[in-house]
């Protein structure tokens with residue numbers, strides 16, 4: 001059990017990070033998790049200066065405060081390179097929400113002609129990029145310091161209940177318009193869970209979900225050896241319930257130990273985890289590894305491991321009836337019922353045949369829960385050759401996925 005739980009945790013850690021090593025035969029080294037060449041860059045002037053203005057786009061930085069005190073960094077690209085002009089308030093706002101263990105920079109790593117954020121701006125959208133609490137640009141809080149374990153006392157339930165509402169509300173108020181949403185990976189789960197509780201629907205026009213993650217049970221078969229049976233207790237004794245910093249020594253040591261185990265070939269494990277990405281550019285991968293991975297809360301990973309273990313989309317399980325009763329008034333955590341997403345809410349889903357995280361069988365479970373959705377309001381795209389990272393940094397993503405996303409948004413204005 002302990003062995004399996006370690007593997008499943010590693011699976012979560014490796015999310016987007018790993019497959020490139022195999023794809024490009026980069027040195028195995030320390031997985032880019034330690035060492036000066038792979039230190040996370042935190043540009044002092046922020047993301048706008050580092051990744052947007054250099055391409056000739058306007059860019060604005062905002063701070064958004066959540067109800068629970070986190071101060072998030074949000075970027076806006078109000079117009080495209082050419083023919084921008086006009087009133088940004090007349091443009092349709094789009095919010096991009098990244099996945100776990102990365103930040104908003106992942107939308108900006110390819111060339112402007114290949115990256116979704118720039119393509120949307122050049123197509124006449126008003127683009128907003130959020131950065132989840134704990135990532136390098138969103139490490140402020142009204143009272144807590146990141147060195148305080150209490151700063152890390154959250155899971156994706158809190159992103160659903162407190163973070164997404166803050167960001168969406170901010171963009172809604174700034175633009176005076178309902179917004180289009182794009183989520184990748186955990187960013188899709190945040191939206192689906194919110195919508196299932198009837199939240200945000202009044203401020204969001206439509207949602208495009210790339211590599212959708214809701215059920216994670218089949219991640220296990222994709223990985224073969226990984227039975228996702230993490231136990232809160234084990235993980236907390238390993239790392240404590242605070243920051244999970246993939247660049248930190250405890251995590252690096254943990255991964256090294258894991259990879260030294262006789263039956264674990266990290267090369268195979270890596271591919272097994274994200275799937276075999278078809279279409280990554282080696283220089284983008286290098287840039288990706290310089291910028292990511294980013295910290296998250298260990299408690300958040302525990303919650304994701306519970307989702308994989310239980311095959312049910314539910315709130316965080318305190319692992320103890322009394323604690324659950326105390327928090328939820330029930331012995332088991334409440335379930336997010338995706339069938340409750342309003343059936344006329346426009347959804348676009350794109351998933352990959354090679355994606356080991358957003359496994360085809362799990363996406364099927366998700367689609368089953370949406371089977372009563374208005375057929376006119378649900379578009380589903382299957383990209384046979386795509387794995388998890390292809391959806392954000394694939395060089396063919398514009399032609400295959402992003403053009404579809406734009407067509408979808410335009411048909412739901």
Ligand SMILES: *[C@@H]1O[C@H](CO)[C@@H](O)[C@H](O)[C@H]1NC(C)=O
Nearest residue numbers: 149150152153154241326327
């Ligand atoms: C973490 O937050 C929960 C509420 O979500 C609270 O009950 C608990 O006491 C907090 N844990 C710590 C260690 O502060």
Ligand SMILES: *[C@@H]1O[C@H](CO)[C@@H](O)[C@H](O)[C@H]1NC(C)=O
Nearest residue numbers: 109110111281282283284395
């Ligand atoms: C990869 O990206 C670099 C930098 O943007 C670019 O110069 C190069 O042409 C790209 N290669 C391919 C095969 O797309």
Ligand SMILES: *[C@@H]1O[C@H](CO)[C@@H](O)[C@H](O)[C@H]1NC(C)=O
Nearest residue numbers: 312335336337338339340341
């Ligand atoms: C989810 O809700 C639907 C109706 O909206 C109901 O038929 C179904 O039983 C619910 N599922 C669960 C697991 O509660």
